[in-house]
Amino acid sequence: MFMLAPIEDMTSNAFRTLCYKYGADLTFTELIRIAALARKNKSTWSRLEFNDETPTIIQLLGAKEADFKRFLSMFEPFHGFKGFNLNLGCPSPDVVRIGQGCALVRRIAKTRKLVQIFKDRGFPISIKMRLGLNKLDKERKVYLNLIDAVDADFFAVHARYGAQTYSEPADFSVYEECVKTGKRIAANGDITKAEQIEKLKEIGISDFMIGREAVSYPAIFNRLKGKECPGVDKLKEEYLILADKYIEPFRYRKNVLNHLGKSTMTTEKG
Numbered sequence: 001m002f003m004l005a006p007i008e009d010m011t012s013n014a015f016r017t018l019c020y021k022y023g024a025d026l027t028f029t030e031l032i033r034i035a036a037l038a039r040k041n042k043s044t045w046s047r048l049e050f051n052d053e054t055p056t057i058i059q060l061l062g063a064k065e066a067d068f069k070r071f072l073s074m075f076e077p078f079h080g081f082k083g084f085n086l087n088l089g090c091p092s093p094d095v096v097r098i099g100q101g102c103a104l105v106r107r108i109a110k111t112r113k114l115v116q117i118f119k120d121r122g123f124p125i126s127i128k129m130r131l132g133l134n135k136l137d138k139e140r141k142v143y144l145n146l147i148d149a150v151d152a153d154f155f156a157v158h159a160r161y162g163a164q165t166y167s168e169p170a171d172f173s174v175y176e177e178c179v180k181t182g183k184r185i186a187a188n189g190d191i192t193k194a195e196q197i198e199k200l201k202e203i204g205i206s207d208f209m210i211g212r213e214a215v216s217y218p219a220i221f222n223r224l225k226g227k228e229c230p231g232v233d234k235l236k237e238e239y240l241i242l243a244d245k246y247i248e249p250f251r252y253r254k255n256v257l258n259h260l261g262k263s264t265m266t267t268e269k270g
Contacts, residue, residue, distance in 0.1 A: 002208050003024065003025065003186060005028060005156075005211030005214070006128070008031050009255050013050060013242075013246045015252070017052055018238055018242055022218055022220075022221055023222035030059070032048070034060045034068055034071055037074075038066070050079075052080065053079045055080055060084060061101065062100060063098070065113055068118075083125060084123055086111070086127045088102060088127055089129050089162075105133070111146060115151060127150065127156070128156040128209075129143060129155060129156070130143070130161055131174060133162045133163065134161055135163065148183075152183075153184065154183070156185075157175065159171045166212070170189030172199075175203060179204040186205070188211070192220070217260075
């Protein structure tokens with residue numbers, strides 16, 4: 001399965017639909033802060049307005065159980081809704097400082113409680129995570145401890161730790177031990193070639209999440225599937241038609257158009 005990664009201020013309805021048309025089997029919303037949803041913030045709730053049936057998982061950032069429970073008491077599933085995802089990957093210092101994002105990789109008991117909130121209500125729940133906060137976390141394999149202990153539907157593992165930049169390559173060597181936990185693992189980070197897909201399949205990876213390369217070329221999913229793909233100009237044209245149809249805010253249009261057809265960017269959160 002090919003997945004479009006959550007990217008803040010980019011993976012809006014129009015962009016998700018474009019990627020779905022060109023081979024993404026599953027898409028993710030941008031990171032949405034659970035505290036704002038629990039407060040009924042109108043702007044934040046507007047990110048949960050879906051205009052078609054593109055298969056979509058809602059990604060949530062937060063750590064307070066009460067916020068998740070309050071939000072879920074108000075939430076109504078929509079056509080195309082495929083579940084929720086917990087963000088354990090955002091490396092922003094402001095997020096990490098309050099124990100959220102990739103800081104949660106260390107907090108196994110807390111993560112288990114958050115996952116159980118969704119399971120108790122019958123919602124699919126997955127996790128997108130990094131390898132920890134820093135190099136020491138990676139060396140201690142805190143990510144493996146969390147995967148082994150938490151009963152999520154799948155784990156999208158971004159093969160970098162929080163302190164790493166995108167100039168440093170993702171470490172695909174971690175995936176073999178992740179697969180050995182018996183959990184469903186999606187590979188994320190620097191996936192651009194069919195050869196990588198084949199090598200990851202050999203060790204038991206069947207799901208692949210792509211973010212930065214998809215913003216540069218939204219048809220990458222079909223390209224990796226060996227299908228014929230349109231040029232960048234055609235993709236821009238189709239995106240703008242969808243953006244107009246769904247009345248997309250300017251910030252999404254600006255960010256997507258600034259990156260379409262260009263080298264990979266560094267705004268993926270997690």
